[in-house]
Amino acid sequence: MTNTAETHALVQREKGKKHMIQRRLIPAYIFLIIISFISVFPLLWMISAATNTSLDVARGKIMFGTYAMQNFKNLIASQNLAGAMGNSFLYAIVQTVISMFVCSLAGFGFELYHDKNKDRLFSILLLAMMVPQVATMVPLFKMMSRAGLLNSVWAFILPSISTPFLIMMFRQNSRNFPNDLMQAARIDGLSETGIFFRMYVPIMKSTYAAAAVITFMNAWNAYMWPKVVMTDNRAQTMPMLIANIASGYSIDYGMLMMGVLFCSIPTMIVFFVLQKQFAEGITGAVK
Amino acid sequence: MKNEKSGSLMAKQRRAGWYYLMPGTVLITIMSFIPIINGFLTSLKTGSSANMKWASPLTYNYTRMFKDALFLRSMGNTFLYLVVEVPIMLILAILLAQLLNNHDLKFKGFFRTCVFLPCATSLVSYSLIFKSLFATDGLVNTVLCKLGILQTHYNFLGNPTSAKIIIILALIWRWTGYNMVFFLAGLQNIDYSVYEAAKIDGANGWQTFWKITVPLLMPTIVMTAIMSINGTLQLFDESVNLTNGGPANATITMSHYIYNNSMGQGVANFGYASALSFVIFVMVAILSFISMKAGDKRD
Numbered sequence: 042m043t044n045t046a047e048t049h050a051l052v053q054r055e056k057g058k059k060h061m062i063q064r065r066l067i068p069a070y071i072f073l074i075i076i077s078f079i080s081v082f083p084l085l086w087m088i089s090a091a092t093n094t095s096l097d098v099a100r101g102k103i104m105f106g107t108y109a110m111q112n113f114k115n116l117i118a119s120q121n122l123a124g125a126m127g128n129s130f131l132y133a134i135v136q137t138v139i140s141m142f143v144c145s146l147a148g149f150g151f152e153l154y155h156d157k158n159k160d161r162l163f164s165i166l167l168l169a170m171m172v173p174q175v176a177t178m179v180p181l182f183k184m185m186s187r188a189g190l191l192n193s194v195w196a197f198i199l200p201s202i203s204t205p206f207l208i209m210m211f212r213q214n215s216r217n218f219p220n221d222l223m224q225a226a227r228i229d230g231l232s233e234t235g236i237f238f239r240m241y242v243p244i245m246k247s248t249y250a251a252a253a254v255i256t257f258m259n260a261w262n263a264y265m266w267p268k269v270v271m272t273d274n275r276a277q278t279m280p281m282l283i284a285n286i287a288s289g290y291s292i293d294y295g296m297l298m299m300g301v302l303f304c305s306i307p308t309m310i311v312f313f314v315l316q317k318q319f320a321e322g323i324t325g326a327v328k
Numbered sequence: 329m330k331n332e333k334s335g336s337l338m339a340k341q342r343r344a345g346w347y348y349l350m351p352g353t354v355l356i357t358i359m360s361f362i363p364i365i366n367g368f369l370t371s372l373k374t375g376s377s378a379n380m381k382w383a384s385p386l387t388y389n390y391t392r393m394f395k396d397a398l399f400l401r402s403m404g405n406t407f408l409y410l411v412v413e414v415p416i417m418l419i420l421a422i423l424l425a426q427l428l429n430n431h432d433l434k435f436k437g438f439f440r441t442c443v444f445l446p447c448a449t450s451l452v453s454y455s456l457i458f459k460s461l462f463a464t465d466g467l468v469n470t471v472l473c474k475l476g477i478l479q480t481h482y483n484f485l486g487n488p489t490s491a492k493i494i495i496i497l498a499l500i501w502r503w504t505g506y507n508m509v510f511f512l513a514g515l516q517n518i519d520y521s522v523y524e525a526a527k528i529d530g531a532n533g534w535q536t537f538w539k540i541t542v543p544l545l546m547p548t549i550v551m552t553a554i555m556s557i558n559g560t561l562q563l564f565d566e567s568v569n570l571t572n573g574g575p576a577n578a579t580i581t582m583s584h585y586i587y588n589n590s591m592g593q594g595v596a597n598f599g600y601a602s603a604l605s606f607v608i609f610v611m612v613a614i615l616s617f618i619s620m621k622a623g624d625k626r627d
Contacts, residue, residue, distance in 0.1 A: 080505065154342060179598050284452050
């Protein structure tokens with residue numbers, strides 16, 4: 042009795058302190074505003090620099106300018122922008138689609154048909170997580186060049202279609218998949234393939250969304266591997282293109298930032314539209 | 329009869345399971361396991377890519393690296409980035425997650441989006457943005473000169489110490505929000521009433537942070553720490569694009585040095601590069617075993 046009365050009094054007091062609470066949080070707000078500004082500023086600067094002449098950028102102009110069109114023209118005159126954008130989209134989309142299919146199928150098989158041998162195999166596959174990219178770079182390069190796949194979409198995507206991370210993500214998230222429903226569907230005569238396409242895929246929609254977002258981002262942003270296998274200029278990706286611009290002796294900052302902007306637009310759109318899925322994709326298999 | 333039928337059905341199901349996991353398993357085997365074995369064999373050979381032969385002694389490439397000043401420097405650089413960047417970034421990420429988990433805070437979504445935003449840029453993009461910002465004629469120099477802090481324009485990326493500091497700052501900028509996402513997810517698993525109880529008991533923010541948040545987030549802290557160390561050990565894009573390893577290889581990372589040895593202009597020292605990459609492999613493997621041990625405790 043006294044307890045509830047006490048709690049009640051406390052709640053009343055807390056409510057009365059509403060303004061106090063807000064004042065208590067002022068340092069937190071200031072800190073968050075500063076951090077937010079630092080986080081956003083370089084990107085805003087990148088956009089504004091893309092609209093200014095290189096000289097203005099160097100002079101420290103941070104306001105938006107009117108030179109965007111000229112920067113764009115310089116960019117397409119000196120670089121194969123359309124080609125690189127097209128390549129990046131092609132590679133990232135093909136990788137995402139195939140990767141979703143292969144990894145979800147594997148996660149589905151590992152979790153919903155699991156037995157001792159499959160569990161054992163899965164823990165072996167997890168070992169692939171500790172293989173650093175540089176350690177497989179040379180052997181994979183030799184493999185791709187022997188197979189005549191250099192500068193093709195296959196060279197780009199093959200090493201990253203199937204990853205332990207994605208298989209684990211689908212496997213973990215299949216934990217809650219209704220097993221009874223699967224049995225019922227089997228009794229109703231649905232084939233094993235039917236179960237995957239007609240039940241698993243629709244039910245796991247949100248996992249697919251998160252996995253697809255993270256795969257697309259990784260594929261779009263990939264740099265070291267494309268640099269190794271996409272040696273032909275016509276096969277280059279957006280990150281390679283902007284790295285190219287910046288490797289010159291005198292850098293045209295306006296044009297460079299225009300390129301960086303183009304390289305960032307697709308991932309920015311994905312970020313703003315699918316932020317929740319992106320966050321879920323990052324935390325992925327961690328549940 | 330009935331038994332037999334259900335038996336064959338079970339067998340059919342089990343087979344279906346194997347079919348499903350086969351493509352993914354085969355791909356990982358061909359694209360990770362076979363190359364790493366190949367890489368190890370290559371690391372025991374010398375010669376250019378066309379005619380490689382077994383090194384004599386077999387460990388030649390491995391003993392060579394300990395006398396390779398440049399490799400030792402790249403290892404030192406990588407460890408420096410790791411030791412300075414990872415703790416600062418993780419502490420900042422936990423702090424931000426803790427602040428954003430406060431139910432009394434307004435504009436949470438806005439702050440979260442802002443802090444998370446750097447993750448939307450590719451590693452090459454942000455490296456180039458930072459390179460431009462800190463260039464001799466970049467914005468930072470201009471502002472510092474106007475404010476009178478600097479007398480003349482300073483070549484931040486031309487000085488080993490300041491170049492390293494800028495790489496570390498850039499890394500913190502890019503990855504803090506990424507790690508914060510893990511901590512926010514971790515905090516959401518903690519019942520908020522624990523915090524309210526602490527508040528009623530008169531605990532201040534600092535005490536709540538150290539006595540509640542940090543212990544309850546320990547598994548997440550261990551996991552993000554291991555992921556960050558793993559990522560830092562493999563640092564490549566920033567070293568290539570922000571400083572190009574310079575000035576005079578003062579900021580080069582291990583992965584960058586390995587790349588230069590194998591795919592760099594005019595060099596195809598596959599054997600030596602493979603041996604070097606095995607050093608990273610061993611480090612990452614040790615880390616992974618530690619993380620598995622830590623993961624066991626969680627279950």
